[in-house]
Amino acid sequence: MQRHPVETRRNRSLQRFAGIFLFTALVLLLAYALTGFPQEKNIWFVSETEQKTYSDPEIFRLDTNAAQHKTESASGKESAGSEAQWQLLLVNAQCPMPQDYEIALTELANGQAVDCRIESDLEAMLNACRAAGFSPLVCSSYRDEAYQRALYEKKVEEFAAKGLSAGEAETAAAQIVAYPGTSEHQTGLAVDIVDLNYQLLDEAQEDTPVQQWLLENSWRYGFILRYPDAHSGCTGITYEPWHYRYVGLDAAKLIYEQGLCLEEYLAQLP
Numbered sequence: 001m002q003r004h005p006v007e008t009r010r011n012r013s014l015q016r017f018a019g020i021f022l023f024t025a026l027v028l029l030l031a032y033a034l035t036g037f038p039q040e041k042n043i044w045f046v047s048e049t050e051q052k053t054y055s056d057p058e059i060f061r062l063d064t065n066a067a068q069h070k071t072e073s074a075s076g077k078e079s080a081g082s083e084a085q086w087q088l089l090l091v092n093a094q095c096p097m098p099q100d101y102e103i104a105l106t107e108l109a110n111g112q113a114v115d116c117r118i119e120s121d122l123e124a125m126l127n128a129c130r131a132a133g134f135s136p137l138v139c140s141s142y143r144d145e146a147y148q149r150a151l152y153e154k155k156v157e158e159f160a161a162k163g164l165s166a167g168e169a170e171t172a173a174a175q176i177v178a179y180p181g182t183s184e185h186q187t188g189l190a191v192d193i194v195d196l197n198y199q200l201l202d203e204a205q206e207d208t209p210v211q212q213w214l215l216e217n218s219w220r221y222g223f224i225l226r227y228p229d230a231h232s233g234c235t236g237i238t239y240e241p242w243h244y245r246y247v248g249l250d251a252a253k254l255i256y257e258q259g260l261c262l263e264e265y266l267a268q269l270p
């Protein structure tokens, strides 16, 4: 018995619809399996360039899922009532990075990365700065040694191109870009923060609304301006009104109130 043509067409339509439905369901399931399941983030991210320019104020917001990476690093133990060892880690030309130093990094929303233990205070500071009406931007943060070496060698080449001897170029470069192994950026505890509306790393950065706010308030969140103008003889680094270092709440308060640099603060500790 032959089927009615209309009924046959209806059956074919139903089959086609069921096929499309099943295909769509399979595609959705596959997409979810590939992207929807929790994945371990790559926490070893290195910033690309030192003075990369950003325009979107949202991209420097911190990753709120970063807390899952909070771990105790082998580099320091928490001690109640005083700053933990890791918070007061001194890295400068005389004190290079410890050989076995381990860092658990957390990635910021713009691809920068910091030691995961400073993430919540950094986030609180940036949020408070924004709430005050300003636009802070973390433009540089954790660097591994290879990246620091590339920055340093680039600076040496710049001075050599100006006619300085190899030795002179190295000395001059080290005043501006720390020698590999001696940069605080390798600790994951330092961040360069600029004003979104003025992103140059020069002394005029000091006059921006963001820096004015940070100079006055960063200590409340455990950060200090690491290389103040008046202390460049002590730190060995020229004035950087953008480089902030996490030292913990108590130390930051004292350093701010007493007008010290980190080297001086550590020297007066018992």
Ligand SMILES: [Zn+2]
Residues within 6 Å of the ligand: 140, 185, 190, 191, 192, 242, 243, 244
């Ligand atoms: Zn810096």
